[in-house]
Amino acid sequence: MTSGDGFDFRQPFKSLPRVVTSPGIISDPDWDTRSDGDSVGSASSTERKIIVANFLPLNCARDEAGQLSFSLDDDALLVQLKHGFSNETDVVYVGSLKVQVDPSEQDQIAQKLLREYRCIPTFLPSDLQQQFYHGFCKQQLWPLFHYMLPICLDKGELFDRNLFQAYVRANKLFADKVMEAINTDDDYVWVHDYHLMLLPTFLRKRLHRIKLGFFLHSPFPSSEIYRTLPVRDEILKSLLNADLIGFQTFDYARHFLSCCSRLLGLHYESKRGYIGIEYFGRTVSLKILSVGVHVGRLESVLKLPATVSKVQEIEQKYKGKMLMLGVDDMDIFKGISLKLLGLELLLERNPKLREKVVLVQIINPARSTGKDVQEAVTETLSVAERINKKYGSSGYKPVVLIDHRIPFYEKIAFYAASDCCIVNAVRDGMNLVPYEYTVCRQGNEEIDKFRGLDKDTSHTSTLIVSEFVGCSPSLSGAFRVNPWSVDDVADALCHATDLTESEKRLRHEKHYRYVSTHDVAYWARSFAQDLERACKDHYSRRCWAIGFGLNFRVIALSPGFRKLSSEYFVSCYNKASRRAIFLDYDGTLVPQSSINKAPNAEVISILNTLCNDPKNNVFIVSGRGRDSLDEWFSPCEKLGIAAEHGYFVRWSKEAEWESSYPNPQREWKHIAEPVMQVYTETTDGSSIEPKESALVWHYLDADHDFGSCQAKELQDHLERVLSNEPVVVKCGHYIVEVKPQVYCLGCPEHFVISLPCWLHRALTEQLITHVQGVSKGLAVNKLIRALVNNGKAPDFLMCIGNDRSDEDMFESINGMTSNAAFSPAVPEVFACSVGQKPSKAKYYVDDTSEVIRLLKNVTRTSSQREDVSHGRVTFRDVLDFVE
Numbered sequence: 001m002t003s004g005d006g007f008d009f010r011q012p013f014k015s016l017p018r019v020v021t022s023p024g025i026i027s028d029p030d031w032d033t034r035s036d037g038d039s040v041g042s043a044s045s046t047e048r049k050i051i052v053a054n055f056l057p058l059n060c061a062r063d064e065a066g067q068l069s070f071s072l073d074d075d076a077l078l079v080q081l082k083h084g085f086s087n088e089t090d091v092v093y094v095g096s097l098k099v100q101v102d103p104s105e106q107d108q109i110a111q112k113l114l115r116e117y118r119c120i121p122t123f124l125p126s127d128l129q130q131q132f133y134h135g136f137c138k139q140q141l142w143p144l145f146h147y148m149l150p151i152c153l154d155k156g157e158l159f160d161r162n163l164f165q166a167y168v169r170a171n172k173l174f175a176d177k178v179m180e181a182i183n184t185d186d187d188y189v190w191v192h193d194y195h196l197m198l199l200p201t202f203l204r205k206r207l208h209r210i211k212l213g214f215f216l217h218s219p220f221p222s223s224e225i226y227r228t229l230p231v232r233d234e235i236l237k238s239l240l241n242a243d244l245i246g247f248q249t250f251d252y253a254r255h256f257l258s259c260c261s262r263l264l265g266l267h268y269e270s271k272r273g274y275i276g277i278e279y280f281g282r283t284v285s286l287k288i289l290s291v292g293v294h295v296g297r298l299e300s301v302l303k304l305p306a307t308v309s310k311v312q313e314i315e316q317k318y319k320g321k322m323l324m325l326g327v328d329d330m331d332i333f334k335g336i337s338l339k340l341l342g343l344e345l346l347l348e349r350n351p352k353l354r355e356k357v358v359l360v361q362i363i364n365p366a367r368s369t370g371k372d373v374q375e376a377v378t379e380t381l382s383v384a385e386r387i388n389k390k391y392g393s394s395g396y397k398p399v400v401l402i403d404h405r406i407p408f409y410e411k412i413a414f415y416a417a418s419d420c421c422i423v424n425a426v427r428d429g430m431n432l433v434p435y436e437y438t439v440c441r442q443g444n445e446e447i448d449k450f451r452g453l454d455k456d457t458s459h460t461s462t463l464i465v466s467e468f469v470g471c472s473p474s475l476s477g478a479f480r481v482n483p484w485s486v487d488d489v490a491d492a493l494c495h496a497t498d499l500t501e502s503e504k505r506l507r508h509e510k511h512y513r514y515v516s517t518h519d520v521a522y523w524a525r526s527f528a529q530d531l532e533r534a535c536k537d538h539y540s541r542r543c544w545a546i547g548f549g550l551n552f553r554v555i556a557l558s559p560g561f562r563k564l565s566s567e568y569f570v571s572c573y574n575k576a577s578r579r580a581i582f583l584d585y586d587g588t589l590v591p592q593s594s595i596n597k598a599p600n601a602e603v604i605s606i607l608n609t610l611c612n613d614p615k616n617n618v619f620i621v622s623g624r625g626r627d628s629l630d631e632w633f634s635p636c637e638k639l640g641i642a643a644e645h646g647y648f649v650r651w652s653k654e655a656e657w658e659s660s661y662p663n664p665q666r667e668w669k670h671i672a673e674p675v676m677q678v679y680t681e682t683t684d685g686s687s688i689e690p691k692e693s694a695l696v697w698h699y700l701d702a703d704h705d706f707g708s709c710q711a712k713e714l715q716d717h718l719e720r721v722l723s724n725e726p727v728v729v730k731c732g733h734y735i736v737e738v739k740p741q742v743y744c745l746g747c748p749e750h751f752v753i754s755l756p757c758w759l760h761r762a763l764t765e766q767l768i769t770h771v772q773g774v775s776k777g778l779a780v781n782k783l784i785r786a787l788v789n790n791g792k793a794p795d796f797l798m799c800i801g802n803d804r805s806d807e808d809m810f811e812s813i814n815g816m817t818s819n820a821a822f823s824p825a826v827p828e829v830f831a832c833s834v835g836q837k838p839s840k841a842k843y844y845v846d847d848t849s850e851v852i853r854l855l856k857n858v859t860r861t862s863s864q865r866e867d868v869s870h871g872r873v874t875f876r877d878v879l880d881f882v883e
Contacts, residue, residue, distance in 0.1 A: 048090045048187045049528070051078055052178055054133070054195035056095040056119045068099065068109065072117055075408060077520065078192070080294040084524025093119045094177045100126050122177045124170055131166035137195050138368040139163070140229075145194060145218045146333045146427040147225055159230045168198060168550070175202035185209065188531060191242070193217045198234070200241035201552050208543040208554045211535040213527065214239060215246035217291070218429040219470070223258045234550040236264060240279045241553060243534040246287040246527055248430045248470035253288050262704050274530075281541065281556035281838040285534040289526055290470055292519040293435040299444065301412050308446045310413035315451075318417075322497055324359045325418035327411065327433045328425070330366040330403075332376045335466065335483040339424040340383040340399060342489025347391045347398060350494060355396050357497065359422075360414060363403040415440035416447060420496045422464040423471075424483045430470040434463050434478065438511045460504035461511065464492045474514055477507035544836065555836055564832050564843035566857055572828045573858045576796030579615055580787060582780055582809060584801035585622040585629075588834050591848050592802070602852065604635050609859040611638035617794070619783060621646065621776050623805060625691055626657060645805060646779020647693035647740070668725040669695060672738050675717055683710045693774065694739035711736050733804055739774050776801075777808030784816060795827045799841075800851055802834035810840040 057076035061069050072079060082091050101109055106123050113119040124132065140159060143150075150158050174196055178189060191199050191214045203210050226232060236259060239245055247253040253275065260266040260277055268277045268286075275286040301307055314323070324343075328334035343359050363380070366373045384399040391398050415421070421437040441461035448457065463478035465471065472480055479492040499507075541556040573579070586592060589603050599607075610618045619640035622629060626643035630650075633639050637653045650657045673688070676697045680686050685702035688695065697714060699707035714736050718729045726741045780799065787794060797817075799809050810831040817829055833839035834851060845851055 046088045046090045047086070048092060048183060049085060050092045050094060050178060050181045050187060050189045051081070051192070052094045052174060052189060052196060052199065053078055053192040054095060054137075055098055056093050056113075056117075056121060058097070058113070058117065058119060060097055060099045062099070068101070068105075070113065070117065074297065077291065080297065080520045081524035083294065083296075084521040084526075085528065091118060092181050093117070094122065094174065094181055095119070096122045096124050096129070100129075120177050120181050122174050124173060128166055128170060131163050132170035133195070134368055135160070136163040136167040141194050142218070142368075144225065144229060145221055147219075147221055148332075149225065149228060164231055171196055171198040172202055174199055175206070178203060179206060182207070182210075187211065188213065188528070188535075190215065190527070190531070198238045198550065201238040201550055204241040204554055205545070205552050208545060209538045211531065211538065212242045213244040213246065213531040213534075214242040215287075215527065216252065216429075217248070219427055220247060220252040220255045220259075222255045223262050226255070226259050227263060231550075232259070232263060236260060237551060237553060240264075240266075240277065240284050242284065243282075244285045244287055244527070244531045246289065248288075248290045249473055250288050252429075252470075253286050257286070258705060274533075278838075280553055282554065283534070285530060287527055287530050289523055290474055290518070291430050291432065292521075292523045293432050293439060293515065294520050295439050295516055298412065298436060298439045301409050302416060302440055303444055303446065304409055307409040307413050307416075308450070310410055311416050311447055312450055314413055314417040318358055321356055321358050322420065323418045324357065324420045324422060324493070324496075325414055325437070326359065326361040326422050326424070327364070327414075328361070328423075329364045330373060330377060330380075331368070332372045333425055333427050335424040335426045336361065336363070336376070337379045337383050338426070338483050338486065339422060339489065340380065340387060341486045342424070342493060343398065344383070344387050344390075345486055345490035346493045347387070349490065353494075353497060354391050354398075355393070357493075358396075358398060358400060360400045360402065360418070362406065362411060362414065363401065365405060412436075412440055416443060419460075420462040420464065420493075422489075422493070423466060423469055424464070424481070424489060425466050425469050426483050428466070428469045432471070434465055434471055434475055434511075435515045437461065437463070438508065438515045441508060442512055458505040459508055459512075460501060461508040462496045462499060462504055463507070463511065464489075464496060474518070475511055477510040546836070557836075557838060560842055561839065562843060563836075564830065564845055564854070566854055569830060569854065570857050572796060572830070576794075576828065577615060578787075578792055578794045579613075579617065579796040579798065580784060580794040581610065581616060581618045582621050582783075582797075582799040583619070584776075584803075584806050584809075584834075585620055585624065587802035588800050588806075588848060588851055589620075598632050604633075606852065606855045606859055607633070607636050607639055610855065611636060617787060617792070621779055621801075621809065623776075626650070640783070642776070642779045642783070644691050644693050645739075645774050645776050646782070647774045649779065649783070668722055668727050668738070671721055671725070672718055672727075675721060676714070676736075679710055679714045679717075683707060686710070694737055696738075697736040698734060699736075700734040707734070775808040776805050777812035780809045781812045781816065784813075793827075796830075797827045798830045798832070800832045800834065800845075801841075806833075807840050814840065 057073045057078040059071045059073050063069060074080075078093060082089075085091065101121075101123060103123075106121075110121055110123075113121055140150075140163065178199070181187075182189070188211045189203065191212070194216060197214075200212055200214060203212060220226070229235070239256075240260070245256070247256065257268050257275070257277070260268070266277055266279060268275060270276075275288075276283040277286070326336065326339055328336055330336075339361070340359070343357075347354055347357070361380075361384075366377075381401070384401050387399050388397045415437045418437070418441075421434060423431055423433050425431060438461055442459050448454070463475055465475055465478040465480055466483045467480045468483065472478070479495060481488045481492045483489065540559070542559050542561065544555040544557065545552065546555060547553050583589060585599075586597065589599060590597060607618065607620075610616050617640065618638070619642055620629060620633065621642040623645050624643060626641070626648045629641050629643050633641065634653065640652060641650045642648070643650075643657075648657045648659055669690075672695050673690075676688050676695060679697065680688055683699060683702050683706065686697060686699040686707065688697055690696075697711070699711055702710070711731055715729055715731055718736070718738060722729065722738065727738050728741050730737050730739070784794070784797075797813055799806075799813055801807075801809055810833070813829055813831050817826055830843060831841040832843040832845055833841040834845055834848065836844050836846065845854060
């Protein structure tokens with residue numbers, strides 16, 4: 001507020017800053033809410049949307065006196081998207097200007113733009129603007145996103161860390177301006193395009209619950225291309241700090257999901273039509289919808305007398321010829337020269353079309369400078385000159401290049417007068433030229449009257465579109481071409497000249513129906529609705545900020561989830577008279593990354609001390625086989641073990657292994673194992689883990705996409721061949737597991753038994769509540785009920801685990817404590833997750849070392865008691881124990 005940008009913050013805010021940590025309503029303060037409307041922080045009750053882009057939607061010009069004048073650019077997408085919002089919505093723009101402003105003028109211009117256009121300018125120093133926009137954005141990000149790798153080192157295209165630092169600084173300056181625009185918690189921020197991909201991190205760092213959407217207008221490359229970017233992780237993590245990420249096509253979204261999966265190990269799934277990525281407790285939603293055009297704006301320009309007159313002029317000039325049109329920016333990806341080569345081949349193969357076909361190519365000014373742009377200009381002029389020289393005449397030029405800026409109405413006139421439009425880009429994010437052409441070909445009464453058509457006459461249009469352009473999937477009536485194939489382009493041009501009028505009408509009607517209903521207002525409204533849906537549960541979760549710099553992220557957890565206090569835990573432990581302790585092994589007592597999985601001497605000592613306390617019942621609950629666990633924990637005489645997720649249970653070393661389930665039928669393994677073996681042989685990096693009660697197919701070391709595809713196919717295959725066997729097939733974390741079937745009966749005790757198929761069919765549907773496989777949750781349920789039935793109901797329950805299988809334990813314990821299974825006294829429950837992540841547990845600890853420290857703290861109590869019983873304590877020890 002004291003940055004010196006000159007904004008008027010004297011008016012009070014409508015809403016107080018939200019400082020509570022749980023859901024609730026903050027009433028508005030009783031102060032005067034009148035405002036003159038000049039301040040971005042004015043006390044308005046309308047909904048606010050803050051639109052952030054690299055450039056503001058303004059036309060800027062200097063007069064002869066050097067004074068800057070501004071006007072709103074009605075043709076800018078950022079202005080047109082406002083029509084998708086309600087009239088009460090306050091839209092504020094944040095972006096930079098296309099002209100440099102002297103620092104002495106910045107305050108005055110900022111106030112003027114905010115007051116007149118609701119624009120907040122971000123003033124970037126000229127050197128920073130050069131490095132940020134023309135450097136990192138245009139020389140590194142833009143080519144890479146269009147599948148161009150810096151292979152030729154002599155072109156100076158290698159990654160430059162200094163340019164990236166400029167990109168970081170520029171994004172931070174944009175974030176500062178966005179923070180000035182945000183008024184209340186109800187404001188929505190919508191960030192546009194690849195220039196500001198780090199902005200979500202800077203904004204999320206300052207407002208953990210900010211309502212933030214991001215839309216990428218350019219292509220997103222495949223993971224093989226994107227992973228060459230040295231700062232790939234930083235950009236991906238920043239985008240994931242948004243609540244909603246929008247893409248033009250499914251291909252771009254698929255590439256992004258693949259990058260998140262391969263580079264960050266994230267998982268995604270589709271629910272009710274929405275694709276979501278789970279990212280530290282937050283669900284980041286993906287939106288797939290291409291941008292539309294403002295149909296009303298195009299129709300209004302088409303009605304202008306100057307436009308109608310220009311249409312007449314163009315049609316008169318090219319009367320008797322088929323007029324083809326191309327409208328492209330001058331850059332290396334628009335495929336202008338490839339388009340001309342296609343026309344050259346068409347004229348070479350079809351002499352009858354000479355003097356009959358004209359291609360008017362409108363070239364928009366280049367948005368960047370460089371050697372590649374100059375090469376593209378030179379090549380285009382050279383090819384056009386060759387074609388005109390070879391196939392032209394004194395009154396005929398096959399190629400007409402318009403390489404200077406023309407008024408918008410004139411471009412609209414060419415759209416309306418052209419028989420065919422060709423977009424031949426080798427890679428393009430969206431490209432709205434086909435949409436604009438389709439709307440303009442619909443014409444109006446004035447143009448139809450000039451052409452001698454009545455109002456009931458159907459209109460026609462023909463489109464040739466590159467299959468590498470974002471709008472291609474939505475234009476099913478267009479000729480789709482591979483722009484790299486000159487033959488393909490020439491064939492499409494030839495087909496376009498042969499179309500009948502009825503086919504042209506059908507193609508046009510199909511395109512116009514889509515374009516007119518999926519306009520820019522539809523796109524903006526749909527994105528805003530999905531952003532609102534993605535942010536609806538912001539205040540039902542607790543947010544924790546972790547990470548430094550560009551690795552910053554917010555963890556969203558349930559309100560009751562908190563770190564386990566060692567002091568409180570030890571206090572409850574000391575007060576308890578009967579305790580049940582359930583410990584996972586991998587990732588809990590030993591690190592997940594440990595090469596030597598056997599427990600060390602410290603772990604064995606801690607477990608022995610806990611087991612020697614007569615108040616304790618201690619169990620290791622693991623997915624590992626009983627032979628390995630038996631060998632590792634042989635020094636622990638009193639330790640209970642639940643192996644293979646509880647299929648086998650042993651109460652102590654002297655006790656026999658037992659199972660609540662009948663001896664499994666081994667026949668199904670002879671069916672499942674050969675099937676798994678086939679997928680193992682065809683999936684490099686996969687393996688089979690045989691267990692006594694189950695078979696597990698692992699694909700952690702396989703290619704992620706191929707492994708996931710194979711896992712789904714394997715699951716379907718196994719479910720088909722094992723449909724009559726008493727087993728279940730489940731997909732887990734990089735595994736496909738087949739394990740015995742368990743039927744949970746809806747009886748008061750929730751007793752778990754395994755039933756043969758004939759008895760299952762005899763039972764009523766009301767009796768059986770659900771079918772599932774053996775799990776840690778069922779094992780813990782069984783062990784606790786055994787203690788209760790033996791008169792040893794615990795008043796202290798502790799359960800620690802780190803992965804998805806342990807969530808079954810937490811869910812089971814939570815369910816038992818809530819359904820009066822421990823009546824009349826409910827025990828103190830410590831369900832604890834290893835790692836700060838979404839969990840059904842109530843508590844968490846940071847890592848395995850903290851688990852060990854926690855257990856060592858409580859073992860002191862058990863050791864002191866044991867020493868008291870043997871008379872080996874001092875008077876000071878007794879006082880400490882009593883305390």
